[in-house]
Amino acid sequence: MDTLLNAVALKDRLDGAGDTGQRTVLLDVRWALGDPHGHDHYLREHIPGAVFVDLATELARPAEPRRGRHPLPPLEQFQESARRWGINDGDAVVAYDDSGNMAAARLWWMLRNAGFRQVHLLDGGLAAWRAAGFEVAEGPEQPLPGNVTLSEGHMPAIDAEQAATWGRQGLLLDARAAERYRGEIEPVDPRAGHIPGAVSAPTTGNLETDGRFLGPAELRARFERLGYRADVPTAVYCGSGVTAAHEIAALEVAGFSAALYPGSFSEWCQGAANDVVTGPEPYGGDAASH
Template structure:
């Protein structure tokens, strides 16, 4: 199986597997900046059998202090949520969203960091499904409880690589996944300080997506990240959500990137940390 196939599933493949009656768990993780609750949109129309997942309440733990705006949940809490979603041992999971792959990439990251196997992102999200003729159903889905087990309780030291605020400056290559104007410090709509971490290179997560919302082809991705060395790259964004899109995109071409979970929101919580502005 290619690296891309371990991270992504196409709408066509998903439809084929569903028609064949293969057991799959579908998770709808709708989330957008400024519109964090996607439940209403989910109930209006979602993939058949898909369960709604709240990025804010189930893929984050806001009781954790000092770790940015979207601290990671514990493996124990994530396990409880995943069982509530119907995630079962040995049954593949497909996560999807309707905005720039942010919600699905976050869910992919936390689930795989907890050691839960065979989790893939629907390439192109909800739009790809409907464009391929996929049907939607309305209302909420209440699945049978799952039995999956999280192998790691501390996702900051789980199955996926992370980097701490103290170590981020020592990263061989640090990528900032935010929009260019936020990176340059011209605007900052969310956090109290504008700018970027010194030494970072700006590759917005949206640049990894084609116009239809699917991940760029492997050769295009390789050209985009040609300065990135495998095993020596870390990614951050505003609070660790859209950076997961970049981590997933790099994983699709075989680059194992680390995530700085607290990202810019954690970095700027300490006024002694340096801030750069302007182009890299």
């Protein structure tokens, strides 16, 4: 199953070109850190037929210190949401946003983790759709309820205990902006810095300037420079488990695999016993912060 689908291929799919009888469900995951108005953006402009997905309430449960800012919702809740979006067993899903798939990748990972493999990211998101000259719609969409049955545990994941030693046995990638990794700024979490042993790998490095993913060869080269090797286990975290999913999608485009730390730094930094280091090196140049 290809991770990415381009705008022309999506338009052909929606128009029924080469129809194989598989229905396509289009999901708009408009969300960005610091911008709570995703639904308003969706109502003003979205790909025709796309159903809005609220990341904060449908792809996460309320924040709690021991689980981070965007804890994964219970399976039953996620399945209820997926049915409300109109997903049936046997459908294909295409997810997108307007921020390089930084938010849509969360839905991609969650569906894959729930055993739903027929899910793509629209490469370049809404911007690519507009650039191709295709029409957009406004207002809400009202899908018929679906019947999809989901399960869990189909994608690799780690917890805080594993993250604590991951950098010594494998490769731990920090998908946040480099200045947050170094501890120079921290806009949302109570401590600044990174998990000891982590390597800085901002998700922005996965994309072209137009928001499309780099090609497989370029992504392979990027992750190999960061230390990826087939015989070394790789895991990824970010601030709250959202953009880390984007890094896992990029790794998959490259032909690689990695585990997600769902709680990510927002969970890690709340643990009083968890060290946080600063500076550009995996084990820091400053004293650990407690």
